[in-house]
Amino acid sequence: MTPDGGIRAQGVRRSFGPVHAVADVDLVAAPGRVTALIGPNGSGKTTLLLMLAGLLAPDAGSIRIAGADPVAESYVARSRTGWMPDVFGTWDSLTAREVLTTVAAAYRIDAAAGRDRASELLELVHLSELADQPAHVLSRGQKQRLGLARALVHDPDVLLLDEPASGLDPRSRVDLRVLLRHLAAEGKTILVSSHVLTELDEMADDAVFISGGRTVDTRSVADGDRPRTWRLTGLDPAALAAWLDENGPAYHQEADGTGLLVELSGDAAAAALLRSAVEGGVAVSSLAPAGGVLEQAYLALEEERR
Amino acid sequence: MSVDVEVVGSAPADGGAARGRGTWSLSWHGLRTVTVLELRQRVRSTRWKTALIVWFAVVGLITLLTTGAFQMLSDDSGLGGGESFGGTVYSIVVGFVLFLGLLVAPTLSSGAINGDRNAGTLATLQVTLLSPAEIVLGKLAASWIAALAFLVASIPFLVWALVGGGVHWLALLTTVLMLALVLGVVCAIGLGFSALVSKTSGSAVLTYLTIGAVTVALPILFGLLVPVTSTTEKVEVWDVETGYTWEETTAPECEWRTHELPVWHSERTWWLLAPNPFVVVADAQPLNGNVEALANDGNMLAMLQYGVRYARTGDTGPQDWCSDYVYENGREVQPDSPVEPVQVTDQLVWPWGLGFDLLLGAAGVFVAVNRLRIPTAELPQGTRVA
Numbered sequence: 001m002t003p004d005g006g007i008r009a010q011g012v013r014r015s016f017g018p019v020h021a022v023a024d025v026d027l028v029a030a031p032g033r034v035t036a037l038i039g040p041n042g043s044g045k046t047t048l049l050l051m052l053a054g055l056l057a058p059d060a061g062s063i064r065i066a067g068a069d070p071v072a073e074s075y076v077a078r079s080r081t082g083w084m085p086d087v088f089g090t091w092d093s094l095t096a097r098e099v100l101t102t103v104a105a106a107y108r109i110d111a112a113a114g115r116d117r118a119s120e121l122l123e124l125v126h127l128s129e130l131a132d133q134p135a136h137v138l139s140r141g142q143k144q145r146l147g148l149a150r151a152l153v154h155d156p157d158v159l160l161l162d163e164p165a166s167g168l169d170p171r172s173r174v175d176l177r178v179l180l181r182h183l184a185a186e187g188k189t190i191l192v193s194s195h196v197l198t199e200l201d202e203m204a205d206d207a208v209f210i211s212g213g214r215t216v217d218t219r220s221v222a223d224g225d226r227p228r229t230w231r232l233t234g235l236d237p238a239a240l241a242a243w244l245d246e247n248g249p250a251y252h253q254e255a256d257g258t259g260l261l262v263e264l265s266g267d268a269a270a271a272a273l274l275r276s277a278v279e280g281g282v283a284v285s286s287l288a289p290a291g292g293v294l295e296q297a298y299l300a301l302e303e304e305r306r
Numbered sequence: 307m308s309v310d311v312e313v314v315g316s317a318p319a320d321g322g323a324a325r326g327r328g329t330w331s332l333s334w335h336g337l338r339t340v341t342v343l344e345l346r347q348r349v350r351s352t353r354w355k356t357a358l359i360v361w362f363a364v365v366g367l368i369t370l371l372t373t374g375a376f377q378m379l380s381d382d383s384g385l386g387g388g389e390s391f392g393g394t395v396y397s398i399v400v401g402f403v404l405f406l407g408l409l410v411a412p413t414l415s416s417g418a419i420n421g422d423r424n425a426g427t428l429a430t431l432q433v434t435l436l437s438p439a440e441i442v443l444g445k446l447a448a449s450w451i452a453a454l455a456f457l458v459a460s461i462p463f464l465v466w467a468l469v470g471g472g473v474h475w476l477a478l479l480t481t482v483l484m485l486a487l488v489l490g491v492v493c494a495i496g497l498g499f500s501a502l503v504s505k506t507s508g509s510a511v512l513t514y515l516t517i518g519a520v521t522v523a524l525p526i527l528f529g530l531l532v533p534v535t536s537t538t539e540k541v542e543v544w545d546v547e548t549g550y551t552w553e554e555t556t557a558p559e560c561e562w563r564t565h566e567l568p569v570w571h572s573e574r575t576w577w578l579l580a581p582n583p584f585v586v587v588a589d590a591q592p593l594n595g596n597v598e599a600l601a602n603d604g605n606m607l608a609m610l611q612y613g614v615r616y617a618r619t620g621d622t623g624p625q626d627w628c629s630d631y632v633y634e635n636g637r638e639v640q641p642d643s644p645v646e647p648v649q650v651t652d653q654l655v656w657p658w659g660l661g662f663d664l665l666l667g668a669a670g671v672f673v674a675v676n677r678l679r680i681p682t683a684e685l686p687q688g689t690r691v692a
């Protein structure tokens with residue numbers, strides 16, 4: 001990968017009249033990694049993705065998609081970008097296969113290669129059996145999968161996926177995760193926005209948090225050394241609490257369960273706590289991060305904003 | 307998953323410019339892709355097929371009724387049915403087809419862009435490697451082809467009317483050609499408005515208003531301008547002799563006299579009539595300058611053509627007020643009048659009208675292409691990008 005591959009956005013702004021949809025966003029998504037774009041509703045995620053996809057011109061700031069500027073070098077940038085919008089329609093009267101061959105033709109892929117590519121992608125998103133059905137008979141989740149296939153037709157270097165998991169059944173979600181990991185392993189840059197944070201936990205390498213149109217935090221999901229909340233349960237909760245009172249860090253009772261929540265600085269601290277608990281003769285039945293990394297980070301950010 | 311995709315670097319008409327294709331880049335490959343997509347979308351909706359069948363039935367019915375009515379008329383009038391009424395039927399059918407075409411064509415194109423935008427299918431097309439010009443012209447081609455299907459469905463009836471006699475076969479050719487061009491222009495105007503406003507109903511209304519302005523408002527303006535374009539001038543008149551009392555039994559002598567008369571200079575405003583689609587279609591046929599033959603034929607298209615040519619001719623010069631009063635032995639005789647019978651100009655009107663209409667259509671395409679340029683800096687009120 002070239003050093004300037006992936007997605008680089010700096011100081012990007014965009015307003016619609018008096019509304020500053022995107023006020024100041026910095027974002028870097030590296031090739032070979034899945035980057036999660038996380039933010040509350042109305043935080044500017046979709047607007048940002050529209051600018052990255054080259055549909056909307058930013059008021060200020062610079063964007064590079066696989067090295068190309070979507071404003072000045074629209075054609076090159078478009079040829080390298082695959083975009084799946086959050087809400088999209090399908091050409092109702094076309095069959096799933098025709099949708100893909102049409103998109104292939106629109107990407108200037110010749111007809112024979114386009115047909116092969118369509119079959120391959122239909123197989124990939126498990127729509128082969130419905131390939132020759134008109135698109136309007138597809139369910140929401142199936143349309144979503146077709147939308148993903150459409151974004152992949154021209155084998156783009158950069159994938160922009162806006163809420164790709166919405167409407168998908170559990171099986172398809174797993175397939176999506178496997179597919180995205182696979183594409184990332186091939187060196188593609190993948191930016192995914194979603195609200196389902198536990199899911200992003202399992203597929204994302206990095207996360208960019210935006211709120212109110214600004215980048216508020218950027219972190220690595222795999223980073224185990226950040227302080228976070230862990231959930232601790234024991235066979236005898238009272239004994240566990242008593243042991244913690246004496247030896248352990250500060251804790252508090254989980255609001256809606258039997259576990260105890262402790263703030264630990266990282267994986268090493270967790271291991272140390274577990275070891276000392278076992279040595280101290282406390283019957284610990286589980287010690288695990290409470291909620292996903294991203295969920296915690298997200299909630300922490302929300303907390304700060306209030 | 308294999309990632310080998312063979313991307314055609316240069317489509318047939320594309321040359322080597324594939325790397326930096328701009329807004330106005332066009333390729334046969336891109337145009338065909340959009341046109342085929344649009345037609346597939348449209349043709350598979352049964353609504354469209356029904357419309358075509360209804361159209362065929364309605365035009366057929368009108369042709370049948372007109373033919374029948376004139377058949378009965380000529381039988382009743384005791385003229386022996388020998389008189390040709392082909393011209394009348396022909397002009398009614400052509401007028402009707404054009405009228406219906408002006409009603410139907412806007413519906414084919416005025417939702418092509420904002421409809422797609424609302425359905426969320428436009429942006430997914432814009433992010434591909436198609437240029438805005440390819441998307442717009444592809445959509446134009448599709449709606450034009452659809453409009454031409456209606457025209458083709460009416461051709462049997464035009465030919466039928468032609469068989470009735472009285473119309474030159476060349477007229478059929480020019481008529482169909484002009485009808486096709488006019489429908490294309492209407493599609494292009496609809497497409498322009500479709501890119502301009504967000505609601506499909508809004509763009510349809512604006513398209514109808516534009517057609518209405520060209521078809522109705524301009525001719526009305528032409529009429530309203532009559533007082534302005536009329537001036538009082540000295541006109542040479544081949545008049546009845548001075549002092550003729552009209553009680554004498556002998557026919558008057560004719561002589562040249564000069565009168566102060568209002569003269570209508572329609573040659574200054576004839577161009578207001580030219581863009582009217584009916585005028586364009588009528589004027590493109592071969593001119594029949596014989597007024598009496600026109601009146602006998604009842605070919606309204608030919609009369610319309612004569613009318614606009616007359617308007618373009620304007621001031622016809624000296625007038626003859628006398629020759630009709632010259633009798634000998636109780637019978638009207640036509641003495642040699644020094645005033646030439648009015649000859650309408652053979653200067654064409656339709657190229658100006660069609661030219662204007664084509665400019666309107668080109669403006670529609672231009673607006674649409676500009677609106678589809680990405681990345682967009684401005685959004686039309688109330689529209690979403692995707």
